[in-house]
Amino acid sequence: MSEEYRSMWTDLGLDLEAHDALLGVLGKAYQDIYLSQKDRPEGMGYFDFVMSEVHGLRIKELLDEKETGRKIIGSYCVFVPEEIVLAANATLVGLCSGADFAMEEVERLLPRNTCALIKSSFGFKLGKVCPYLESADMIVGENTCDGKKKAYESLNSLVENLYVMDLPQVKSDRGSSLLKAEYDRFRKAVEELTGVPITAESLKQAIRTVNAKRSAVHRLSSLRKADPAPISGLDALLVNQVFFYDNPARFTESVNKICDELENRIAEKKGVFPEKTPRILVSGCPQAVPNWKLPFIVETSGAVIVGEESCVGERGTRNLTDESGETVEEMINAIVDRYFQVDCAIFTPNPERLDHIQEMVAAYKSEGVIHYGLQFCQPYLMESMTVERALEEKHIPCLRVETDYSMEDAGQLKTRVEAFIEQLR
């Protein structure tokens, strides 16, 4: 690691010793989980590079952007509209929430029975190890689940620039009006932060940029329908994770490049696993970097993951924003329409999610569904029961797992997953 990064991290206020430890663990995990995979697409080289520089070069790029007057906005949720951020000359980044860190300090502020994702977001702040968080000019918290809502009240005392966005919980006209009002308020807040008013032109360009990014991911997803699978679930998850960090245009280009390669693989019937390998859809809670626990277990137990019904996956990227609007107002409305369709488990009722899971099972020819629930994540754990019932009615095998970021249950989890895969054969 170059000295330049070390002084950059020091300037950001990171705890260098703790940060070194984090990068050490991350590098080892990446080596063991990712680089040990066989027959990976060459295009994954780009994502390997991104991951190796995730706290280095990418942070330097963001700081360089800041030098030119651009602002950085950090988010924990797919409801924060990237289009609005980009149109006001800011960059949106996902904030770290995928690994346990500084847990003792976290548990002084949050109850033990808080989900791993929320605890992690606090851990990265308290442990001073997330350069994204420390580079951000604005941190957006959003009122999704009760855990996050209440946690933001505490986070507010740890950071100076928290902006809380309210979100509807019912898919009604009133719900959509609330989302519209909140996106208008967010737009003003972002404009105020950057000093750059959003114009019809800048917003249109932003919508196109984000749509291009989503379209590339849609293309990648659709190539995963092939048997043998041309890309592992681990690698596809990584692409979906990098979606939240990378420069949008470069990300789009890199994903499309991988897709070109995968098309050739499919034509040659070349895959990462043999034909007829059991195909699994993972559905449920988001899996943020570096949470690769479940896919690693699944793909080293004889199955391949062919889709993620998740915020870091299809729930987050489904649907493009309509590009036909001419005025800012029309385009904001189109953005509201697009995001209001996200079938997050905080909505009640949430039947669209059940439909989408079944559509994905059919589209990706998956033989079974693993419902991934983070311990103490009430919305998704509650829905896991209805998901299981709905799938059983259609004779689609479903395994509900409930876990966290620790490795203490890896053995039990592996037994369950292996038994589930035996069930599919």
Next chain:
Amino acid sequence: MRFAGIDIGSRTIELVVVDEAGEIVCCLQADTGFDPMEEARKLTNGTDYDRIMATGYGRNLFEISFDAPTVTEIKAHARGARAYFPDARTVLDIGGQDSKAIRLFENGKVKKFEMNDRCAAGTGKFLEIMAKSLGFEIEDFGREALTAGKDLNISSMCTVFAESEVTSLIAKGESRQEIARGLHASVIRRAAGMINRVSSDGDIVFTGGVAKNPCMCTLLKEKLGRRIQVPDNPQFNGALGAALLVKE
């Protein structure tokens, strides 16, 4: 040809050998100890077989050390239960460190299963620790519990908390047998919950070392109102299943 199945559990290791007709020719058991592979080697060394398959939590270690195929405990227990009860559709296995309820299709394939969570609650280990704190031998624990006229309610499923609950009941002068029965009932409540999530009617095949405990069988029958079937030597069921699977 002879086929062996080895079940490397947290408490004990079982080895079963079957012949080409699937008849059991040999059953061996040893404590897992702190070096399971050494124990496994001792068991297999003196035994004559052509092919072997491993199951249980130590299966992956065995796979590496002995270059043998593996199967999960779920599939192994399902197969083993079918050897004794060809129509079995529901299997409850309670072993040393985990417990599971399995629903089978008519053809014997696993349809659905539930397993206990991370800790020892509701497993053989729980009963073992409780027997010790009440001063019973584990072999007598169930029989003693059955002599009680009623069960004292034990509210805690956590092994550590239940142990202190037991201590305070003893201090209050409550009958050891009634406390024992209460402890059995608390394990049964948990097992019944798992069974109900996978199947709502029909006979239940009860396997694993805990199935030898008569109080467990009685209370399970009372709780669910369903017939409980226990194979001979239920602790060998997983190893038997693995032996039959490698034969097939």
